[in-house]
Amino acid sequence: MAHQVVILGGGFGGLYAAQALKHADISLTMVDRRNFHLFQPLLYQVATGSLSPGEIAAPLRSVLSSQPNAKVLLDEAIGIDAAGKKLILADVGPIPYDTLIVATGSRTSYFGNDQWEEFAPGLKTIEDATRMRHKILFAFEEAEREPDMDMRNAWLTFVIVGGGPTGVELAGALGEIANDTMRNEFDNIKPENARILLLDGGERILSNYPESLSDAAVNSLIKLGVRTRNKVRVTGVDADGVTLKTVAGIERIEAKTILWGAGVRASEFGKVLGEAGVPLDHGGRVLVNPDLTAGAHPNIFVVGDLASLLQDGNPLPGVAPSAMQQGKYAAKVIMARLKGQPAPAPFRYFDKGSLAVIGRTAAVAYFEKFGKLMFSGPIAWLLWLFVHLMYIVEFEARVLVFIRWGFNYLTFQRGARLITGIAATMRKPEPPALKPQ
Amino acid sequence: MAHQVVILGGGFGGLYAAQALKHADISLTMVDRRNFHLFQPLLYQVATGSLSPGEIAAPLRSVLSSQPNAKVLLDEAIGIDAAGKKLILADVGPIPYDTLIVATGSRTSYFGNDQWEEFAPGLKTIEDATRMRHKILFAFEEAEREPDMDMRNAWLTFVIVGGGPTGVELAGALGEIANDTMRNEFDNIKPENARILLLDGGERILSNYPESLSDAAVNSLIKLGVRTRNKVRVTGVDADGVTLKTVAGIERIEAKTILWGAGVRASEFGKVLGEAGVPLDHGGRVLVNPDLTAGAHPNIFVVGDLASLLQDGNPLPGVAPSAMQQGKYAAKVIMARLKGQPAPAPFRYFDKGSLAVIGRTAAVAYFEKFGKLMFSGPIAWLLWLFVHLMYIVEFEARVLVFIRWGFNYLTFQRGARLITGIAATMRKPEPPALKPQ
Numbered sequence: 032m033a034h035q036v037v038i039l040g041g042g043f044g045g046l047y048a049a050q051a052l053k054h055a056d057i058s059l060t061m062v063d064r065r066n067f068h069l070f071q072p073l074l075y076q077v078a079t080g081s082l083s084p085g086e087i088a089a090p091l092r093s094v095l096s097s098q099p100n101a102k103v104l105l106d107e108a109i110g111i112d113a114a115g116k117k118l119i120l121a122d123v124g125p126i127p128y129d130t131l132i133v134a135t136g137s138r139t140s141y142f143g144n145d146q147w148e149e150f151a152p153g154l155k156t157i158e159d160a161t162r163m164r165h166k167i168l169f170a171f172e173e174a175e176r177e178p179d180m181d182m183r184n185a186w187l188t189f190v191i192v193g194g195g196p197t198g199v200e201l202a203g204a205l206g207e208i209a210n211d212t213m214r215n216e217f218d219n220i221k222p223e224n225a226r227i228l229l230l231d232g233g234e235r236i237l238s239n240y241p242e243s244l245s246d247a248a249v250n251s252l253i254k255l256g257v258r259t260r261n262k263v264r265v266t267g268v269d270a271d272g273v274t275l276k277t278v279a280g281i282e283r284i285e286a287k288t289i290l291w292g293a294g295v296r297a298s299e300f301g302k303v304l305g306e307a308g309v310p311l312d313h314g315g316r317v318l319v320n321p322d323l324t325a326g327a328h329p330n331i332f333v334v335g336d337l338a339s340l341l342q343d344g345n346p347l348p349g350v351a352p353s354a355m356q357q358g359k360y361a362a363k364v365i366m367a368r369l370k371g372q373p374a375p376a377p378f379r380y381f382d383k384g385s386l387a388v389i390g391r392t393a394a395v396a397y398f399e400k401f402g403k404l405m406f407s408g409p410i411a412w413l414l415w416l417f418v419h420l421m422y423i424v425e426f427e428a429r430v431l432v433f434i435r436w437g438f439n440y441l442t443f444q445r446g447a448r449l450i451t452g453i454a455a456t457m458r459k460p461e462p463p464a465l466k467p468q
Numbered sequence: 469m470a471h472q473v474v475i476l477g478g479g480f481g482g483l484y485a486a487q488a489l490k491h492a493d494i495s496l497t498m499v500d501r502r503n504f505h506l507f508q509p510l511l512y513q514v515a516t517g518s519l520s521p522g523e524i525a526a527p528l529r530s531v532l533s534s535q536p537n538a539k540v541l542l543d544e545a546i547g548i549d550a551a552g553k554k555l556i557l558a559d560v561g562p563i564p565y566d567t568l569i570v571a572t573g574s575r576t577s578y579f580g581n582d583q584w585e586e587f588a589p590g591l592k593t594i595e596d597a598t599r600m601r602h603k604i605l606f607a608f609e610e611a612e613r614e615p616d617m618d619m620r621n622a623w624l625t626f627v628i629v630g631g632g633p634t635g636v637e638l639a640g641a642l643g644e645i646a647n648d649t650m651r652n653e654f655d656n657i658k659p660e661n662a663r664i665l666l667l668d669g670g671e672r673i674l675s676n677y678p679e680s681l682s683d684a685a686v687n688s689l690i691k692l693g694v695r696t697r698n699k700v701r702v703t704g705v706d707a708d709g710v711t712l713k714t715v716a717g718i719e720r721i722e723a724k725t726i727l728w729g730a731g732v733r734a735s736e737f738g739k740v741l742g743e744a745g746v747p748l749d750h751g752g753r754v755l756v757n758p759d760l761t762a763g764a765h766p767n768i769f770v771v772g773d774l775a776s777l778l779q780d781g782n783p784l785p786g787v788a789p790s791a792m793q794q795g796k797y798a799a800k801v802i803m804a805r806l807k808g809q810p811a812p813a814p815f816r817y818f819d820k821g822s823l824a825v826i827g828r829t830a831a832v833a834y835f836e837k838f839g840k841l842m843f844s845g846p847i848a849w850l851l852w853l854f855v856h857l858m859y860i861v862e863f864e865a866r867v868l869v870f871i872r873w874g875f876n877y878l879t880f881q882r883g884a885r886l887i888t889g890i891a892a893t894m895r896k897p898e899p900p901a902l903k904p905q
Contacts, residue, residue, distance in 0.1 A: 066605060066887045083522035090885040092653040102655040105609040123613055157886065168503060172542045176560055216529040218539045430875075431868060438867075448527040449594065450503045 033058040033100075034369060037118055037128040039108050039300065041068045041091045044335030044354035045134035046424070051362030053098050055369065060128075062120065064107040066090055070423055072351055073432075074154050075197060078163035078290075079204035080212075080448040086431050088157065089424040108135075108300055113307045113328055130330045132361050133300060133317075137336035137349060140296035147268040151289040154197055163290060167205065168450050170288045171213060174220045181285070187225045188286035190273050192265055193293030194231030194238070196387045199248055201292055202229040203389035206255025211391075212448075227257045228284065230275070232264050232293075237395070239348065240385060244395040247407040251393040265293075295349060301337055312339040321377035323361050332361040342380055351422070353380050388415045470495040470537075471806060474555055474565035476545050476737065478505045478528045481772030481791035482571035483861070488799030490535050493806065497565075499557065501544040503527055507860055509788055510869075511591050512634060515600035515727075516641035517649075517885040523868050525594065526861040545572075545737055550744045550765055567767045569798050570737060570754075574773035574786060577733035584705040588726040591634055600727060604642065605887050607725045608650060611657045618722070624662045625723035627710050629702055630730030631668030631675070633824045636685055638729055639666040640826035643692025648828075649885075664694045665721065667712070669701050669730075674832070676785065677822060681832040684844040688830040702730075732786060734774055741770070749776040758814035760798050769798040779817055788859070790817050825852045 034057045038045045041063040049061055067088040076082040095101045104126075110119035117125040139153025152162045167189070174186035191202045205227050213222035229236065229252065235245040236259055249259050263282075267274035272285040297315035305311045309326040310318040316339035317325050323338060325331045335354035340347050347353050360378045367375055384398035394411035398404045406414060416436060423429045471494045475482045478500040486498055504525040513519040532538045541563075547556035554562040576590025589599045604626070611623035628639045642664050650659035666673065666689065672682040673696055686696050700719075704711030709722040734752035742748045746763040747755040753776035754762050760775060762768045772791035777784050784790050797815045804812055821835035831848035843851060853873060860866045 066609065066885070083520035085520035085522075085886055088886050092650075093885070096653045103653075104613065106613070172503065176541070176543070213529075216533045216540075430871060434867060434871065448503070448530070449522055449525050 035060070035127060035129045036132065036365065037062060037126065037130075038132045038134060039063075039118065040134035040136060040335070041065070041103075042071070042134055042136050042335060042354065043351045044136070044358040045132065046091075046094065046358070047355040048132050048134065048332075048334060048358035048362045049095060049098070049101055051359045052365065053100070055100065055362070055366050057100055057365070057369070059098075059101040060104055060126065061091060061095060061101060062104045062106055062108060062118070062126075063091060064105065066092070066103075066105055068094060068424055069157065071155070073419065073423075074157075074160045075201045075204060077157070077160035078154060078201065079167065079208060080164055081204070082432060082435055084157045084161065086428050086435065087423070089428060094424055108303070111303055111307050113331065116330070128330075130332070130365055132332045132334060132358070133304065133325070133337060134333075134335045134354070134358065135298040135300040135337055136354075137295035138298055139291060140294040141291070142294060144268070147291070150270055151192065151268050151291040153291045154201070155295070164448075165450050166288050166290075167208070168448055171217065171220070171222055171225075172450075173287070175217050176219075183220065184226075185271065185285040186287045187220065187222075188272075188284065188288070189225060189227045190284060190286045190289045191227070191229045192273070192289065192291050194229055194233065194236030194259065194261070195292060196237065196385075198229055198231070198290075198292035199236055199252070199387050199389060201290055202227060202252055202257045202259075203255055203393075206252065206257045207390045210256055223256065225256070226286075227255075228286075229257055229259045230263050230265065230273075231259065231261050233261060235261055237387060240387075240395060241397055241405065244397060244405060244407065248387065248389055248395050251389040251395075251407075254393075255390050295336065297337055304331075304333070309333075314339070322364055322374060323357055323378050324364075332364070334358050334361050340378070347380050348382075350385075352383060356380055386411070386415045386418060388412060472497070472564060472566045473569065473802065474499060474563065474567075475569045475571060476500075476555065477571035477573060477772070478502070478540075479508070479571060479573050479772060479791065480788045481573070481795040482569065483528075483531065483795070484792040485569050485571065485769075485771060485795035485799045486532060486535070486538055488796045489802065490537070492537065492799070492803050494537055494802070496535075496538040497541055497563065498528060498532060498538060499541045499543055499545060499555070499563075500528060501542065503529070503540075503542055505531060505861055506594065508592070510856065510860075511594075511597045512637045512641060514594070514597035515591060515638065516604065516645060517601055518641070519869060519872055521594045521598065523865050523872065524860070526865060531861055546740070548740055548744050550768065553767070565767075567769070567802055569769045569771060569795070570741065570762070570774060571770075571772045571791070571795065572735040572737040572774055573791075574732035575735055576728060577731040578728070579731060581705070584728070587707055588629065588705050588728040590728045591638070592732070601885075602887050603725050603727075604645070605885055608654065608657070608659055608662075609887075610724070612654050613656075620657065621663075622708065622722040623724045624657065624659075625709075625721065625725070626662060626664045627721060627723045627726045628664070628666045629710070629726065629728050631666055631670065631673030631696065631698070632729060633674065633822075635666055635668070635727075635729035636673055636689070636824050636826060638727055639664060639689055639694045639696075640692055640830075643689065643694045644827045647693055660693065662693070663723075664692075665723075666694055666696045667700050667702065667710075668696065668698050670698060672698055674824060677824075677832060678834055678842065681834060681842060681844065685824065685826055685832050688826040688832075688844075691830075692827050732773065738774055741768075746770075751776070759801055759811060760794055760815050761801075769801070771795050771798050777815070784817050785819075787822075789820060793817055823848070823852045823855060825849060 036057045036059045038061050046068050067090050070087040073087045091103045106120040106122050109121050119125050141147045170186050174183050177183040191198050209222045209225040237245045264276045266276050275282045301315045317333040319333050319338045323332050325333045334357035336349045386396040388394040394415040396406045396411040473494045473496045475498050483505050504527050507524040510524045528540045543557040543559050546558050556562050578584045607623050611620050614620040628635050646659045646662040674682045701713045703713050712719045738752045754770040756770050756775045760769050762770045771794035773786045823833040825831040831852040833843045833848040
């Protein structure tokens with residue numbers, strides 16, 4: 032019987048591991064509770080009405096259908112029997128593995144204030160994105176109908192918490208919606224007068240980028256009407272606004288739309304591994320060995336956002352390229368073992384650079400390993416477009432996204448501006464979306 | 469002050485009325501509880517994973533943004549003060565009108581058995597379509613995981629109730645999913661062995677079409693593995709199957725997926741008009757005058773599915789072209805009145821013909837007014853494609869849909885196969901979707 036590899040999670044880490052094992056003499060089972068791979072870096076474009084969910088998701092069965100050694104199982108892992116080499120699934124029960132790759136990723140963190148989720152959706156799942164889209168589009172509609180001036184201003188105030196790439200890209204897209212897409216579509220409000228605030232706790236936004244690029248990002252955001260505020264800490268979130276602690280003291284901002292791009296934490300399955308004796312870091316992520324195996328289990332790999340590993344003293348970033356490289360590395364180790372070859376050198380993340388897009392025509396990018404090249408402006412935007420298109424899994428989706436972006440660029444429109452799932456006359460917020468595994 | 473026209477409902481009837489009033493010297497308010505116009509004839513393609521919701525919906529604000537005399541209001545109408553010429557909205561309250569066009573359409577009818585909705589979703593809204601898509605895709609996943617043979621067969625049995633165009637198009641798409649799209653994607657089941665049953669109460673499916681086309685449709689469906697059954701009446705629907713009354717007696721079919729394409733009834737607002745003294749037919753639709761006005765109110769028009777009118781002794785069909793023509797006609801009457809011109813001749817529906825598509829390469833079509841031309845097979849399919857593309861409101865969406873169809877045609881794939889909104893491990897059916905207004 033062939034060597035059984037079970038991969039838990041069909042995100043970047045899991046899918047790239049599976050594809051790297053295409054020609055291995057194994058039997059592979061991909062377990063996920065969702066039936067699709069999601070291109071998470073473009074979720075914010077679904078949240079802001081540029082793309083449809085179907086355009087950034089690829090059915091796992093379809094992606095793996097040309098891989099004869101792979102099958103897909105829709106289920107949720109709820110436990111592990113590491114000694115018996117069995118993964119426990121909620122519906123199917125225990126399934127055996129010879130090697131397990133855990134790639135369950137991360138979920139939104141509210142830093143211990145989970146009650147904020149109701150008012151400030153994060154951005155990790157398709158449901159998060161459609162919920163965010165609903166909130167954003169609905170706010171303009173409410174402002175249009177609102178006779179009271181203060182209330183109207185609260186509907187036209189958008190607070191984005193977190194100045195990392197997600198927050199910056201969200202803020203840029205919101206600025207465009209207000210300034211271009213929605214312009215002249217309303218009677219009682221001027222969408223371009225919306226207040227868009229990007230709040231960051233640190234010294235500058237995009238703190239992982241060179242300082243000159245942070246400055247370039249701030250300038251691009253200002254052109255889109257987004258105001259950036261640094262060194263502010265959110266101490267309260269409710270239906271009507273946020274409370275902040277700033278260097279000057281306590282401050283209150285009345286805002287009906289609060290979007291959360293601030294932090295992530297380990298997915299639930301980290302806890303299961305911890306209970307099985309695998310060491311976790313303080314954030315609940317798995318402290319992996321240099322070959323990405325977990326604790327004393329050489330046949331359990333943890334890759335992607337759930338893995339915690341220092342490289343040259345710094346933690347690996349929680350980005351898609353890192354997860355892809357880790358998935359491929361785990362596959363390489365497994366294949367070497369099967370062939371009786373020596374183990375590959377310890378995992379090293381190769382940072383190809385970072386890219387963030389701000390609105391229609393600007394982006395910041397840097398490529399450390401190629402002599403610290405830096406781009407900003409339209410060339411960075413084109414580069415961003417090209418890089419993201421190349422990594423979208425299905426060719427069809429790639430073509431569709433390209434056309435959408437072309438139209439968005441030329442017409443300032445956003446074709447996917449649907450408020451669904453809730454009647455427009457219901458003022459209650461939608462229930463929090465499903466938590467990812 | 470300009471003449472105030474209020475249009476209730478942004479479907480085909482309402483939107484075509486609004487656009488026909490583009491150059492009229494009026495002030496127009498489009499009221500809808502959803503923020504988009506929906507291309508309902510393609511809903512079944514969302515339900516079967518060929519298209520994304522965003523591709524068959526156009527934001528009303530965006531569609532009407534180039535029309536200076538029109539504004540959009542997101543709200544739900546809950547009453548009318550016909551004497552005071554005011555429409556009562558749930559949130560905004562009463563708004564005045566000089567002329568009102570009611571175009572609230574129809575919703576799914578379970579013929580008095582509303583408890584069936586939980587098990588057999590209809591197909592009138594985006595939420596209906598994503599719920600149906602969820603049910604269909606999930607059934608194959610459940611069958612794959614199900615060890616018990618009888619249960620597995622129940623998961624692989626699909627019952628479509630209603631042999632009209634919706635039921636036939638759904639059945640054809642399901643046949644393709646099972647035979648082409650899903651083939652070779654599973655390990656434990658053969659999707660091409662799925663049982664797909666199309667149940668119809670009458671003598672033949674597509675009873676509004678010439679008999680030879682019904683026969684052609686049945687043949688096309690057989691090629692896709694769909695079995696058609698006529699003269700059966702559904703007497704019970706539950707989580708595990710349907711109960712039928714046939715000429716031979718009572719029959720039970722174990723099926724986990726039941727899709728409802730059987731009937732429609734008047735939208736809720738019909739009742740409001742009825743209470744205001746407007747005559748209704750037995751199905752709750754408004755018995756309109758020959759100029760599409762309602763009862764004794766020359767300034768209230770009812771167009772589209774909510775209007776009930778006989779033409780040459782036959783009721784007008786509840787199809788998009790009929791609603792479009794009625795919307796345009798109401799606009800013409802209003803403009804004639806404003807200019808003091810004589811009233812146009814009574815409304816007449818011009819039947820350009822009917823088209824239904826069955827899977828990837830077949831369709832049936834007829835054009836009564838051009839000498840009963842008939843098509844079936846690939847030429848009818850191309851015709852269908854062309855006609856539907858031309859009526860999609862936004863140019864961007866048209867291009868996207870064309871590309872999707874091109875890919876679907878060439879690759880047998882369906883890019884929009886997402887199971888969203890519910891964890892794959894939750895076995896409960898999703899809550900019924902929102903009812904349309």
